Amino acid sequence: MKNRLKVLRAERDWTQADLADRLSVSRQTINAIEKGKFDPSLPLAFKAARLFNLRIEDIFQDDVDEPS
């Protein structure tokens, strides 16, 4: 799962901590998601989409590979 959080942050000049605050999660969570350590929950993805006024698919992209 790739994501554009870093770019979206940069466009707004927000730090990881800034974004974490706005999404009500810890800074480490943002860092881990940006670094691909794990995927956000669906509710968190919705929060991000609302925050950036974008669709979930415009922020997070599925790495369409795993053939189950």
Added chain:
Amino acid sequence: MKNRLKVLRAERDWTQADLADRLSVSRQTINAIEKGKFDPSLPLAFKAARLFNLRIEDIFQDDVDEPS
């Protein structure tokens, strides 16, 4: 988090087990999600969106309430 899985299934005449198979999860997982027991993971939401050829937001709707 509400969702339209039951309706989307009905339109295709699929059982919970059918959908579970197509999403490579257990039948109980589909049941639990439909009944609102828990939210799907983001990867699972993406899989469902691909399967139904819809956007995640067209399948799952955030219950926008919790003021953090």
Added chain:
DNA sequence: GCTAAAAGTAAAGCAAGCTTGACATCAATG
């Protein structure tokens, strides 16, 4: 080169997503 803010990383622990297995309920149909 120092300093300070930002980003990265790691460990331990709790909560949520998901599994298997098993059983109960609810149609429908013969």
Added chain:
DNA sequence: CATTGATGTCAAGCTTGCTTTACTTTTAGC
């Protein structure tokens, strides 16, 4: 009413998302 397929539900266990605390590394300005 007995059977069968679909749905609902529970328990135990594993994995993943997220937290806090704490420390290291990077970046940039002075």
